[in-house]
Amino acid sequence: MRAKFYLPTRVIAGPGCVKANAAALGALGSRAVVVTGKSSSKENGSLSDVEEALGSRGVAYAVYDGIGPNPGLEDCRGAARTIRAFDADFLVAIGGGSPLDAAKAAAILARNELSDDEAFSGNYPRGALPIAAVPTTAGTGSEVTQYAILTNDKAGTKSSIAWEGIFPAVAFLDARYLARLPRQVRINTALDALSHAAEGYLSLRADDWSRALAAEALRILGRALPKLALGESGSDLDEALLLAANLAGAVIAQTATTAVHAMGYSLTYRKGIDHGRANGLLLGAFLDYARGTAPEASQAVLRLTGFEDAAGFKALLDRLLGKRESLSAMELREFAAMASKTKHIANTAGAPDEATLAGLYAASLAVR
Ligand code: NAP
Ligand code: ZN
Numbered sequence: 458m459r460a461k462f463y464l465p466t467r468v469i470a471g472p473g474c475v476k477a478n479a480a481a482l483g484a485l486g487s488r489a490v491v492v493t494g495k496s497s498s499k500e501n502g503s504l505s506d507v508e509e510a511l512g513s514r515g516v517a518y519a520v521y522d523g524i525g526p527n528p529g530l531e532d533c534r535g536a537a538r539t540i541r542a543f544d545a546d547f548l549v550a551i552g553g554g555s556p557l558d559a560a561k562a563a564a565i566l567a568r569n570e571l572s573d574d575e576a577f578s579g580n581y582p583r584g585a586l587p588i589a590a591v592p593t594t595a596g597t598g599s600e601v602t603q604y605a606i607l608t609n610d611k612a613g614t615k616s617s618i619a620w621e622g623i624f625p626a627v628a629f630l631d632a633r634y635l636a637r638l639p640r641q642v643r644i645n646t647a648l649d650a651l652s653h654a655a656e657g658y659l660s661l662r663a664d665d666w667s668r669a670l671a672a673e674a675l676r677i678l679g680r681a682l683p684k685l686a687l688g689e690s691g692s693d694l695d696e697a698l699l700l701a702a703n704l705a706g707a708v709i710a711q712t713a714t715t716a717v718h719a720m721g722y723s724l725t726y727r728k729g730i731d732h733g734r735a736n737g738l739l740l741g742a743f744l745d746y747a748r749g750t751a752p753e754a755s756q757a758v759l760r761l762t763g764f765e766d767a768a769g770f771k772a773l774l775d776r777l778l779g780k781r782e783s784l785s786a787m788e789l790r791e792f793a794a795m796a797s798k799t800k801h802i803a804n805t806a807g808a809p810d811e812a813t814l815a816g817l818y819a820a821s822l823a824v825r
Contacts, residue, residue, distance in 0.1 A: 462666040463621070464707055466590075466601045470630035470700070475506040475591060476513070481627045483514030485587045486546030491520045492536050492560035494552040498522075501634040503551050503591050511549070519543045524552070527615070527725065527732070528559040529608035530576055537566035540586065547587045550625070553646070554597030554606070554732070557590050561605035561623040564588050573611060579620045590625040593634040595698035596646025596733050598653060598706015600628035608726065614795060615722040624710070630703060632695040641731075643698070644685055644777050648737030650702035651678050655740060655758050656715040657708035659747050660804045663754075667711040670704045672761050677701040679762035686776040716809055717743050719801035720818060723792035730782060737778055741771040742820035750807030783823035789815055 469478050482489070489511055491504065498504040504520070511518045521539045524532055536559055540548065545567070550560030564585040566576065590600035599605075603624045609616035635643070654674035657667055681697045721735035730738070744767055747755040764770045784792070793815035802808055809817070818824075 458665055460664040460666045462664065462711055464601060464710060465621075465624045465626075467627045468601065468630065468703065469627065470703075472631060472633055474631050475503070475629045476510050478629065479510035479513045482507075482510050482549065482589055483516060485589060485626060487516055488543065488545045489516050489518040489547050489549055490536070490540045490543055490545040491518055491549045491551060492524060492556055492563060493520065493522050493550070494524050494556045495522060497593060498551045501593055501637060503593050503631070503634045506631075507549050507551060507591060518549075519545070524556040524559040526555050527608045528555050529610065530562065530573055533559050533562035533566055533607065536560065536563035540567040545586065547589065549589045549591065551591040551593060553592070553594035553642075554599045557592065557597065557599040558605040558607065560588055560590075561585075561599070562607060562618055564623060565618070565620070577609070577616050577618055579618070581620065581622065585622045588623065588625040590628045591634070592628070592630065592699070592702070594638065594642060594646040595632075595635060595695065595702040596649035598650065598702050598709065600625055600630070601703060601706040602710045604709075614726045619713075628703070630699050632692060632699045635695040635699060636692070638695075640688070643690070645731045645733035645737070646702065647678065647682060647685055647698055647733070648740070648777060649733030650674065650698070650705045651682065652717050652733070652736035652740055653705035653709045653714065654678060654701070655744070656717050657705065657712040658758050658761075659751050659754050659806060660712035660715050661806055662712040662804050664711065667708045671708045672757075674701045674704040674708065675758060675761035677704075679764075682762075682773055682777065686773060713801065713804050715801050715805040716796065716814065716817070719796040719799040720792065720814060723795055724782075727788065727792070728782060728784075734778065737774060738781060739817060739821045741767070741774050742817045744770065745820070746809065746813070746817060747806065754806075781822055783825050784818060785825050789818045789824055793818060
C-alpha cells in the first residue's frame with residue numbers, strides 16, 4: 458500500500474445544493490466577492506443561487522464578472538483590486554476552469570504584493586482568502602485542486618500556480634447549471650476530465666487512493682463519452698460528467714498532470730486550441746507511448762473505459778474530436794522543446810525526451 462493523499466475541500470453535491478447549504482458559505486466570512494465569467498453564470502442559474510444563498514446568511518457581496526477564457530495575471534490583478542476595495546474576507550468562484558483559476562490567483566494577489574515572477578513562486582507569506590467554488594463545466598476539476606493555470610505571456614505558454622493554500626474550502630456541484638452548455642464546450646471539457654483521469658492513472662506519482670478515484674472517473678467516462686459522441690444530452694449525463702470531472706480533479710491534485718498537459722499548453726497558447734480539446738488531440742498517441750513505458754497501467758486505462766484495445770479508444774476520440782488541426786514543422790520542434798523542459802515530464806513514465814514528444818505531436822496533429 459502506498460499513499461500520500463490530501464484533499465481539504467468539502468464537496469457538496471446535488472440539485473439545489475448551493476441554496477440548501479448556504480451555511481457552508483456563511484461559515485467563510487461576512488463579506489464576499491463573487492468572481493465569475495462574462496455571461497454564462499447569469500444565464501444558468503448559478504449566480505442567482507449564490508446571491509440568494511449569500512443574502513440568506515447576511516453576507517454582503519460584490520460581483521466581479523470580468524473573467525474570460527484562459528485568464529492571465531492581469532485579469533487576476535483586476536479581480537484582486539475589487540476584492541481589496543470591497544474588503545472581502547472570502548471569494549465565491551463560479552464558472553468553468555477560467556473563473557475558478559482566476560479567483561484562486563486573485564485570492565493570493567488580494568493578500569500579497571507580488572511581481573509577475575513571484576506570483577508563480579508558490580511563496581505567499583500573507584496566505585490567501587478562502588474560496589467557495591461552483592463549477593459550471595464538467596472538466597477541469599479545479600474546484601478540488603491546488604492549481605491555478607494562467608496564460609503567461611512572459612513564458613510564452615500557460616503556467617501553473619501550485620499551492621495548497623488555494624484548495625477551495627468548499628465546492629458545490631449542481632449539474633443543473635450545465636444544462637445549456639454548448640455541445641463543443643461539453644465535449645472539450647469531458648476530454649479534459651478524461652485526460653486528467655488517464656494521465657493521473659499513468660502518472661509516476663499515482664498511489665492507491667488516486668488510482669481508485671481515477672478508475673472510477675474512467676469507468677464513468679467510458680459510459681458517458683460514447684453518449685456524448687452520439688449527441689445525447691440530459692441531466693443524468695451531466696451529473697455523470699460533473700462527478701467524473703470532480704473525481705479526476707481530486708486525482709490530479711495528488712498526481713499532477715503529465716506529458717499530455719505539458720504538450721497541450723503550447724497548442725492552447727500558440728494555436729488557440731481549447732484546453733480540453735488540446736489534451737484530447739494528444740491522448741491517443743500518448744496512450745500508445747504509455748503501452749511501452751507503463752504496459753499494465755495503460756491496459757487498465759483501456760479496460761476501465763470499456764475497451765479491449767487502443768483502436769476502440771482512439772476511434773471514440775476521433776468521433777469526439779472531428780477534424781484535427783495542423784502544425785508546421787517549426788511549431789512542432791518548438792513545442793516539443795518547450796514541453797520537454799516542463800516539470801510534468803518528471804511525472805511521466807519513461808521521461809519522454811524532446812524527440813519522443815515531437816513524435817507524439819506528429820502522431821496527433823497533421824504536420825504541414
Ligand atoms: P472556461 O474557459 O472556463 O469556459 C469556456 C466557455 O464556457 C466560456 O465561454 C464560458 O462562458 C462557457 N461556460 C461555462 N459554463 C457554462 C455553462 N454552464 N453554460 C454555458 N456556457 C458555459 O472553460 P473550462 O474548460 O472549464 O476551463 C478551462 C481553463 O481551466 C483553462 O484555463 C485551463 O488551463 C484550466 N484548467 C485548470 C485546472 C486546475 O486544476 N485548476 C485543470 C484543468 C484546466 P462565460 O465566460 O460567460 O462564463
Ligand atoms: Zn486539464
